[in-house]
Amino acid sequence: MTEFPEDASPPQTDFDAFHQRLRGCYADLPKRLVQLADFVTASPDEVALGTVSSLAGQAGVQPSTVVRFARTLGFAGFSDMQAVFRDRLRVRNVAYRDRVNALHRVDGEPLEASVIFNGFYEAALDSLRALQAHLLPDRLEAAVTTLAQAQCLYLLGLRRSMPVIRYLSYLLAKLDIRHQIIGLETGMEEESFAHAGAQDAALVLSYTAYAPRTIELFQALEARHVPVISMTDNAASPVIPQSGLWLEVHEADFQGFRSNAASMVLVSTLAAAIAERRG
Amino acid sequence: MTEFPEDASPPQTDFDAFHQRLRGCYADLPKRLVQLADFVTASPDEVALGTVSSLAGQAGVQPSTVVRFARTLGFAGFSDMQAVFRDRLRVRNVAYRDRVNALHRVDGEPLEASVIFNGFYEAALDSLRALQAHLLPDRLEAAVTTLAQAQCLYLLGLRRSMPVIRYLSYLLAKLDIRHQIIGLETGMEEESFAHAGAQDAALVLSYTAYAPRTIELFQALEARHVPVISMTDNAASPVIPQSGLWLEVHEADFQGFRSNAASMVLVSTLAAAIAERRG
DNA sequence: TTTGGTATGGAATATTCATTCCCTTTCTGG
DNA sequence: CCAGAAAGGGAATGAATATTCCATACCAAA
Structure with a gap:
């Protein structure tokens, strides 16, 4: 050592x-x-x-x-x-202790950074592979169609999903696609989609444990007949829209930190595909 | 065949x-x-x-x-x-463009979403693999040491890197680590590190083409003797700190959209490792 | 414009390295 | 135990490639 x-x-x-x-x-x-x-x-x-x-x-x-x-x-x-x-x-093999060793600090010493790295690395790879395996091309195509037709895109994702939403917002801005993040100001969430309707669309991200506020806002969107596309991790998730248009994403986690690699790739895809569809 | x-x-x-x-x-x-x-x-x-x-x-x-x-x-x-x-x-940074340009609108039809997905997917995988291959465990450890000793962490990354910085900020907040993003308000960048000094540290993200403003702010940080750790893609990058503490990250690119998978994994690692080090 | 020095191009040379070939050793089945 | 075949070792060969060297082009100072 x-x-x-x-x-x-x-x-x-x-x-x-x-x-x-x-x-x-x-x-x-x-x-x-x-x-x-x-x-x-x-x-x-x-x-x-x-x-x-x-x-x-x-x-x-x-x-x-x-x-x-x-x-x-x-x-x-x-x-x-x-x-x-x-x-x-030359590949420097990052020191790879057993995962078991990694989880239990044997002698009170802090974990080596490279061990932590490996955890996040593997989690990202797992998430990406799972996405690749489970993604349904037809479903994706349908989601893109819905989103591409929207006048304004409403983006919803709190807590862990917020960084992903922000990234998507950055991409959409670059592509000159009109959109609006829901929940930038706490307490003002409903106001941000006061004018939303059937001519728009919403993208909702929520993974277990689903934030209660996200569920509420999702239901409000559905009540307004805004077409919703969800990215979530479970067929029984509370944010599955009526239309059935949801995309399955499983993010692996490492020591309580959930990866967002799959979500990032998927939102990138959506942004690019929408732009492509609009020409 | x-x-x-x-x-x-x-x-x-x-x-x-x-x-x-x-x-x-x-x-x-x-x-x-x-x-x-x-x-x-x-x-x-x-x-x-x-x-x-x-x-x-x-x-x-x-x-x-x-x-x-x-x-x-x-x-x-x-x-x-x-x-x-x-x-x-070989780290492939350009292959995708050609690959997809070949398929791009052969008969005026928009690209299928699943093709786009595959592009982003491959770019993310490539970036992750390249990071795993090039990451120097000692260097990473040294970077964590520097960052862990800082009273306050200053985070700098504009344009494409901003989403990554925001994600890191989210993680640090969760871990209760004091930090400050540089450049949230345009025009006020310098003010945000007015009190920074040798007792603090900064993390700078910048990839080609390096944003001029990032270079300026990086130099201002070095002038103030703030220990700087850089994540960049080239040994000749303008944001390599005097200390030589920089981490090599190559993000593959798909149709002009640069992946951020590697950066995300690395900042997650840094956040977790700093928390671990502080105990 | 000449002159000295430096930079550049290109071809000749030396070296390194993959390939081939053949002989020896080791298996395998009768 | 023997014959035949397969596998392995090692040196010769030839191609690929780095290196060297020299003639020429360029440039700045006289």
């Missing part, structure tokens, strides 16, 4: 050192070497996996210039420089 | 196909080839980056056996097999 010293100098990779050097002499570099420097920073993967001539071709210089570039930066030759880029590409 | 009805999203990569084939004939493989099969599945990076003899050495077989192995699995030779492993290492 390696103890990480609290005040140790930050770990600096050869790759970082290279870029530091590069920045240092960038200004004094001749034309062709600048050209290469730009290419090399833009596509480090090409350097790692390519050959002298493949790089030369892509960067628009001669093979010899590539070697010169490497020597200018203090390497013995191209291969020497490439080694630095290859090393960066 | 196997026919896939849908080429917009291959159900499996060449790499997956390879492993499937390998599993299929694993039982009938002679001793040395089994030895190689084990090695190859255990360290795919070595295959991608190594040479015939380096692999032979590490797996304890003769170079010729490595070539035999490749041929047995249906490749023309070692190089052919290596190409599959190398391809897996």
Whole structure:
């Protein structure tokens, strides 16, 4: 078990050192070497996996210039420089203790960050895979149709779902699609859809345990005959609309933090598909 | 050649196909080839980056056996097999655009929603995998240390990164960690960190093309000697802090929409790890 | 315009590395 | 135990690729 010293100098990779050097002499570099420097920073993967001539071709210089570039930066030759880029590409297996170990702190020490990372990483992957497996193309298409026809889109999702809703709002704004978030101001939720009707549509996000306020607002929307699309995790969820247009999303959780990877991908899809449909 | 009805999203990569084939004939493989099969599945990076003899050495077989192995699995030779492993290492940031542009409105019809979904799905997966591959555990640990010691956390990320910052803010609030978003009110950015100093810390998110305002604010933070941790996509990024404490994040992009899956997972990790560290 | 120095291009050379081939060893079935 | 086949080892071969070197183009100062 390696103890990480609290005040140790930050770990600096050869790759970082290279870029530091590069920045240092960038200004004094001749034309062709600048050209290469730009290419090399833009596509480090090409350097790692390519050959002298493949790089030369892509960067628009001669093979010899590539070697010169490497020597200018203090390497013995191209291969020497490439080694630095290859090393960066190697997968550093993030320390992966047993999940069991991860959940129980054996000696009162804080969990290693990489273990926590792995938890969130796996949760995100699980959520995405589950979504991919369960998503019904026809249902999705129908949802897009409904949302695309709306004059104004009302977005509802409180607590954990609020960040997802905000993200969707950002996307819709970029795509110039009229919309309105419900619940930005506590206590004013109903007012925000005072003018909503059958010509509009709403998207509701709610996962267990369903926030009571979300359920209330969902019912208010249905009472106003606003077409509702729901993203939720259960066929018996309280926010399934009358129309039956709901999308199944299961977010895995890690230590009580629920992933939102699947929701993010799905709302991105909806935003892009609506824009696409409208032309 | 196997026919896939849908080429917009291959159900499996060449790499997956390879492993499937390998599993299929694993039982009938002679001793040395089994030895190689084990090695190859255990360290795919070595295959991608190594040479015939380096692999032979590490797996304890003769170079010729490595070539035999490749041929047995249906490749023309070692190089052919290596190409599959190398391809897996590449971070694809542009592929999707072309892929979908090909399908884009061939006959004036809008793209099917499920095709769009697949694009976002793949982009999210790619981003997550790239993060897992490139994340340096020591660096992450050092970043957490810095952030955990801060009295107040300042969060900076404009435009595309704003939703991620808002999500992080939500998590920190839940965890009762003092923090402040920079840039909630346009024009008032500097005021929000008027009292920040060395006792605090800042987390900066910025990806290409780096928003000029983010760079300015980053520099202002550094000028105030606020310890800065950056999440960015390039060693030559303008928001790399003096301390060298930056975390590499590559978000794949689909039709101009950049994924944020990797960023989300990483900020979740940071939030949870800080809370864990503080106990 | 000339001159000295530097940058660049391109071809020749050296090296590394995958591939091939053949001989030896190890299995397998009679 | 033997014959035949399959597997494995290792060196020779040839192709791919990095490196070196030199002629030429460029540029700045005289």
